[in-house]
Amino acid sequence: MKSYQPIARPGSVFLFLIFLLGVAQAQTPSGKGAKPLRLFMIGNSFSQNASRYLPQLSKEGGHPLIIGRAEIGGSSLQRHWSHVEAAERDPADPNGKPYGGKSLKMLLSDGVWDVVTIQQASILSGDPATYRPYAQKLYDYVRKLQPNATVVIHQTWAYRSDSNDFSRIAEGDSADNAAQMWQKSRAAYHAIANELGLPIIPNGDAFWRVGSRSKWAYHRDPAYNFAQPQAPALPNQTHSLHVGYRWDGARLAFDSHHANAAGCYLGGLVWYGFLFNESPRKLTFRPAEVDESFARKLKKTAWSTVRRERRLAKSRPVWLGE
Template identity: 70%
Template structure:
């Protein structure tokens, strides 16, 4: 039988925690913007994508922002931890210094960080067991070095609807669609976040919400005969949030994983709303080439997603 008293107590503690975290974020960016928000990312190309336009948005919103990075393309929680562990065993071991010749400890020790984010590699995001014990080890490592920092989970997004890689993101009952990838990865992120008592930046949810709206969803172009396609022609990729098709040295390349400019913009909008607890809807900055009407919808969806996540927690 479920102990309802324990469940209510846990829920109450989580609500208090997220209120405190939200207050800390707000205090970090007040005082006329004199005190910058110091944000440190432990991630990979997805964290790079998601924060590509965050400096521009922060500047327009009147917020000073400093970003530190410990990012390796394709890196998982386990890989980041393995490098940190190698540095602890031997500070001179190159294996412990994968971030431009520096260790995670060296980078984290460069001043005081307000917020430190962690994330799983997208290809492993649907398998909750790949998060254990590495998410907790990284969390405890960060808190040891930066006890006042708010550690936050960055929820990565599902691949594009026409991806061929969904089956790789979880063991056993693997995903077969973008929706299944989102569902499985979301469940994993929130399971571990609840275990650690940390909040989630809901980028994956925002991507899904955009693609759940018929008017704004990307629709695969089934009219193209790829055998006859020649540069510089490409399939219709209207409203895509992912890189998709492009020509690379005369060959047609396809990337269903990484965000394009619109996706990077959506990611940054979510981070803006989450970090500053402030609506990005009023902001006017938008990457060149992104349709203004689409940009407007991205801003609305980002803020609606952030508000829903904060209210739920």
């Protein structure tokens, strides 16, 4: 069994700070003559949610951005790696080319990428055993193909408080509620980040900091008749960061996992602050579904969460596999 020992590795934080400095120097406030930041995501629908509004935010902030994607709905780190293995065994094997007929190697080899992100499937995010050894293997693979890229872990978020299911926290055991899912998934993401010496995009923390504040949290509508819902009426879902309830024909559908417009907006704000080391509070873009007061709260939370994570990254030890 692979053991992990804590050793000091200040270089990982130092290199990321150098990356941030390079972004700041390469991009002017107007974006004229700026070198685009090339961002590549290895993920699933959660990376799609979190980056939905990132192009609009980056454009307004004057930061040219190119996004590449290797995303499969619901995909885990293990599944992404299984497709890599299939492609390495036989480049002609369709199982090795699940990304629109292309392999991960083909996509990663398309130019030079500045930042490459990895993440776990949300349903497995609370169990650190599910990350190993696949996070390490994907990290090594990315470093082989893009040796100058900064590899980053994208921390996914907990499901909505009224969800019917939560993430796995150990084999045969799942979280009991949103708070436990956030706590366990956060611990797992940070454990893997420490092992690999990687920075974290703290979307999970930002979602929790909004959702756990009584003023801004979503609260289940006590006046709605969930037992006998009548279309087209929907429950009050003010301040929800998740899709929640919607009508699918005559059926009241429920999605407590994926981000709605507000959640996607928060995700994009966190990515913006992280990638450009710049507060998104000055940005005026917001989705039409998000009112101004909530947008201000989301911008403030996104930036404070990014800054907090950066401070923590400087102070904690890094764990490396031996």
